[in-house]
Every structure is written in structure tokens, then in C-alpha cells.
Amino acid sequence: MTSAERVAAAMSHREADRVPLLLALTTHGARELGLSIREYFSEPAAMVEGQLRMQARYGHDFLGAFSYASLELEAWGGETLYRDDGPPNAGAPIVQRPEQILSLRPPEVKDARCLRGTLEVLAGLKASGRNVPVTGTVMAPFSLPVMQLGFERYFQVMFERPELLDRLMRVNEEFCVDWANSQLRAGADAIVFFDPCSSPTITPPQFARKTGFAVARRTISRIEGPVLTHFGSGQCLGVIDDLCATGTVGIGSSSMDDLRQLKDACRGRLLVVGNLNGIEMRRWSAETAEAQVKQALAAAAPGGGFVLSDTHGEIPWQVPEEVLSAIAQAARRWGSYPLNWIEASVPP
Numbered sequence: 001m002t003s004a005e006r007v008a009a010a011m012s013h014r015e016a017d018r019v020p021l022l023l024a025l026t027t028h029g030a031r032e033l034g035l036s037i038r039e040y041f042s043e044p045a046a047m048v049e050g051q052l053r054m055q056a057r058y059g060h061d062f063l064g065a066f067s068y069a070s071l072e073l074e075a076w077g078g079e080t081l082y083r084d085d086g087p088p089n090a091g092a093p094i095v096q097r098p099e100q101i102l103s104l105r106p107p108e109v110k111d112a113r114c115l116r117g118t119l120e121v122l123a124g125l126k127a128s129g130r131n132v133p134v135t136g137t138v139m140a141p142f143s144l145p146v147m148q149l150g151f152e153r154y155f156q157v158m159f160e161r162p163e164l165l166d167r168l169m170r171v172n173e174e175f176c177v178d179w180a181n182s183q184l185r186a187g188a189d190a191i192v193f194f195d196p197c198s199s200p201t202i203t204p205p206q207f208a209r210k211t212g213f214a215v216a217r218r219t220i221s222r223i224e225g226p227v228l229t230h231f232g233s234g235q236c237l238g239v240i241d242d243l244c245a246t247g248t249v250g251i252g253s254s255s256m257d258d259l260r261q262l263k264d265a266c267r268g269r270l271l272v273v274g275n276l277n278g279i280e281m282r283r284w285s286a287e288t289a290e291a292q293v294k295q296a297l298a299a300a301a302p303g304g305g306f307v308l309s310d311t312h313g314e315i316p317w318q319v320p321e322e323v324l325s326a327i328a329q330a331a332r333r334w335g336s337y338p339l340n341w342i343e344a345s346v347p348p
Contacts, residue, residue, distance in 0.1 A: 021060040055132060059328055065121040066137040068089075078091055102164070108178075109182045136184065141215050193227050199231035232313055236252075252273045272306050278314070
């Protein structure tokens, strides 16, 4: 099977030849090419080459054009702070007073040089002809304000200024839809919709149903391709019905979720992606990596509808090649269907 066929089977909740593997190696291509992270992300051709080399080395089933979350903040006029050994972070919020929300206007994708670079990466990955699904990424309208306003100011608006929250959501929705559809037109096969603020880890479900999930439902309905929601390490058990109602096709699961319970809740409804702990992964041995892969597969792989990946959607720079290779090898060895070894390992 090709990666595209393997992923299509998983999305249809069928068992393929093996469980698809997603290694979100966002920054590792820079080291492969001998570039700084800043240089790497500033050159679309370098990102294409880096992602293709990573996929060839580890044999995972996805190619991604995501670089860093604050790329979107740059399009709104913000800045990005770089470091040498990890992902860039957002600079100062662009909204210093809540009333400034009233004057916000969504940026045009075509006018934002930073966003055009991602579109070039998507086009280059799609042109590789590898029969590997290519993913684009957007920050959900309900989660983007963490960078636009900062957490404290955003929570103030979220809970105390409903009229400003509604205005902010409408502006962010317009940008998110335009950005997602631009990526689909450039070559993305699906969109990863990062929405950690809608996770029960951050927002109480009863409040998120009136805000984050309502916003996601409106937004996803206008995106012209498959959308997979990711809470960026946030928990998702307890809101599966809410997620299904948004129109998403899957969920990125947290290492804090019970993966077996989550798969049972999502069975036949949502693709489950996850949930290897990327932070702990920095200290794993090859043997630990294999054991963690087997544990995840045993919990969620039977019956299809599962993609093995990390919990956050980005594997840290500090995770060594030995561990990444061990994950990839274990995924192929133990993730091949039928998974008879699972039944054989259960005591009578």
C-alpha cells in the first residue's frame, strides 16, 4: 500500500496493511541540512528538501508544511522570537487593550510574505509525487487570541467581554477560512486545526460548547477539505460528541488521555492520532521507544481508525535520531495488520 492508501483506510476506520505513522519533525530538517532553524524556516526550498529527507529516512506516512505557530501572528503584524534549539515563539501581543479588537481586520493571505512561503512549501511537497498525504495547518479562531492578546488579556475578554469576544471570533474566522483554503489550493490534502483552548485542559466544556466548539463548527463548515482537530497536548476525553458536531474527521490525543478509552469513544466516528509523549521521548532509549509504541498500538490500533504519532503535533529538537528510528522500526514491526501479537500477549 502507498501512504495515501494507508491513511485513507485509517480515515475510513478500516485496517490497512499497517498502522499509519506520523512523525511531526518540524525542526529536524534544519539540522539535516546544516542550517539554523531561522534560516531553515525562511527558505521554502530548504523546508521542502528537509521534509522529504526526513520522510525518506523514517518512512512515515505524512508530509507537513507547518513551521511555527507565530507565523500567523506575523501575518497580523506581530513578531517571532527565534532560538537555536527549539521552535520559535510569539513575540509581544498585537492587542494591548481589549478595545483594539474593534479595529482588527483580517490580513489577506496573498499579501503576507510569511504565509506565501508556506504555500510554496506545500506546492513543493505535493510536486514530489511520493503518494504521501500533505498536511496544512491553521490555528483555530478560538486559540489564535493567545498570541494576539496574551493569555491573561484573552481570558479577560473571554469571560468578561462577550461582545468583544464575538467580534474577535468573527474576524479570526474569516482569516482562518481564507488561510485554510489557500493551503488546500496550494497542495494540502487536509488541514490540521490546532485548537488547544477548546480542550477541557484549558476551558470548561460547558463554556467551550458556547464558544470554542461553536466557532469551530462555523469555521470547519467553510473549509473545503478534510479537517483534523488537534488540542496540542490538551485532553479530549469528555468532549468527543462536541468534536463530532464540529465536522472534524479526527482528533490529536493527549498523553494524559487514556488511549484505550479514547479509541472506544471515537470508534467509527473520529480518527484518533497520538499519543506518544514527546517530552519524555527526549530521554527514551530505543527499548523504551519500542515498548511505548507497542503500548499505543495495543490500546488503539485494532479495527483501524488510528494513526501513531506524538501527543503535541511537534517532536522536540532534542529527541535523538536513535529514538526516532526505533519508533519508526517498531511501528512497522508491531503495527502490521492483523495484530495477532496483541491477543497472544493477553494472559488467559
